[in-house]
Amino acid sequence: MVSPIIIAQVIEFECGGLAISLSGSHPAMDGFLDFKFLFEWANVCRIGSPVEEINFLSFDLSNIFPTRDILGVFKLTYHPVIEKDIIVKRFVIREAAMSKLRKKCVDESDGGLTFQPSRVEIITALLWRALICISTTIHGYVRPSLMDFPLNLRSKTSLPQVHNSMGNFRIDVPIKFIPEENKMELHNFIILIRDTVNKVVASCAKASPDEIVSTLVNIYNVSVRSPEWGGNDEVDKVLCSSMCMFPLHDTDFGLGKPALLFFGMKDTQMLWLHDTNIHSEVGVQVDLKESYMQLFECDANL
Template identity: 35%
Template sequence: MKVQIFSRKLITPSSTTPNSLQKLPISCLDQILPSNFYTSCIFYYPVSGEEDGVHTAEKSEQLQKSLSEILTLYYPLGGRYMKGNLFIDCNDNGAEYLEAKVSGCLSEFLKEGELQTELRNHLAPPVIQPDSSPLLIVQFNLFECGGLAIGISLSHKIVDGFTLFTFVDAWATTCRIGVDKVRPPTFQLASFCPPKELSAIKAFVPRSEGDNKIFEKRIVFNGAAISNLKAVANDNVNGPAGPKFEPTRLQVVTAFIWRALIRASQARNGCLSPSFQTQIVDMRRRTALPVPENMCGNFGTMSIAQFIPDDDSTVQLHDVVNWIHEGMSSTISECAKASNGDDIFSILTKKMLKMKEIFETTEIDVHMFNSWCRFPTYEADFGWGRPEWVSNVYLPMEGVLLLDNKDGDGIEAWVRLKENRMLDFQEMLDLV
């Protein structure tokens, strides 16, 4: 299969952004993120028996029209980031809209085992863009069969996972039933968390993988598999080692993967090594700040769980669930005490300095997890039904992404590791 882009254009807001909104300061949380890194996802829509090329062309027109309309509410996405000035110029220059043709049939691409990493990344704009690029880039992909894949890339400078999927849901609603049915978002995070001096934490950079190729594995946990993991984690619930709470779907899947990673490291090194697991935590509704639920921007912190082995160490599933729960509970407790921007900045600084310390200790394994679970991932109905599948794009760095499956009761895990680590990890999956 090949992807050929045949059209590029800018989609501007259907109404001019008022002068009072044209200079949007970014928050101290937005500050720490690179300006050229984008968050991307792809939505896949198979063709139905009634559709043909004419209808498909109309879909692209509908997407462009509704994108222009929704940009009046999500007006910063039609602007440009002014590097060094700590604000978004909401100048209505527009989002970029690409149209591409894909050889082959979408159904073949979606077959399990044929989810080709290289092709998948051609269905969405690259995750690294020049600083002057539009903050939103959309790629409309038309397969020969009439199936569609819509790739969306948003600048991480002002967008987190919540904002990404809230925007996509709002755009789909606009396309399907009108922009007047969309709840307007809020872009005033800087009023709660204004920009700060960040020189103390600028040096934090995840470990570089150098020339090592990163391999990717997709693991699907259906509802039954997750129920089984919960049962295993709860085996000792009445004993001293068992969890004192009901583990969530996310916790047991994260624990299953982290446990396999710990044991893979043990097989590789001949002994258990200290291991840290990190997870992004959405702070909306978790602080004392009066932040609206529809607040857009980067409003997350990091949960850090740790395993420090000793002579009596065991790595049972319920143990790993407990470590994750303890890390998350500690982070949520920190958030609950935050009542102003200085408190948020203090949480941010401590987490970043802790991560810097961990990454500089080479004998410690660090496993970075991110979750898109509970976002409206599969609600993106533009008028022709919900997507058959939603995926991420490949990133050349180690990590784990978790997202809901279409049914909502399962979880897909995308694990990225260097080749030798991936081989050890795959062997451990059958043993845990």
């Protein structure tokens, strides 16, 4: 049986509200495309939308990245752990809190930052550090941590024809916290995140399609799927997916813009960042094991 590429479910409530759920096949669609698909679908459905304002998706990604047997070069050394007791909570980080955090990062005594960190860098660093502290409380010692940070490559390469392409064009950036090498100040996490992401972006910026594929394979084999990191039970794993700047709150089928967003796989510990309808704020959805969530909500730094 062939699985569908996209499943959409529309629920109409007695109060007149409407919920749209979308599930896409990840080999065919990445997170950016999920929301781009919804956004353009809404444009097509909305009565009165000028056709020139509809940005139809292209299907030329397979011409640039033709089918190849890359599974043969992946070293499948472990199977991901599926969590069963995931609790989901939603938070909003206000602009005033963001300003305080940004000032704290610059003023920290151990060097501080010499650049203005982005909202995503600050929040990701804050949440990741909290999870490492929680793990330390649970296990009694500081453990290595591997954060998987999916990155949309469409605007990160010299391939302009991919900017509006249907398909999966992301790379998962593995960011490693090593207790013996990395410090626990907030700005240390921001620097670690920025340096790792920038290194991957630089490797793809002027790369050919074959070189981009080689970068992806190398990242998976050295980090994500290696027995030292991805396959090591002594390493904590967390995913952080930022959907900030994606066209979430501008998606309008003619019934108004979204009032509530909800994401998730519900089988792994994960952080979801997204814009709210107040663009100076950032929404955060946290999917954690119950034991972690209990400590997360009591974290004094949060």
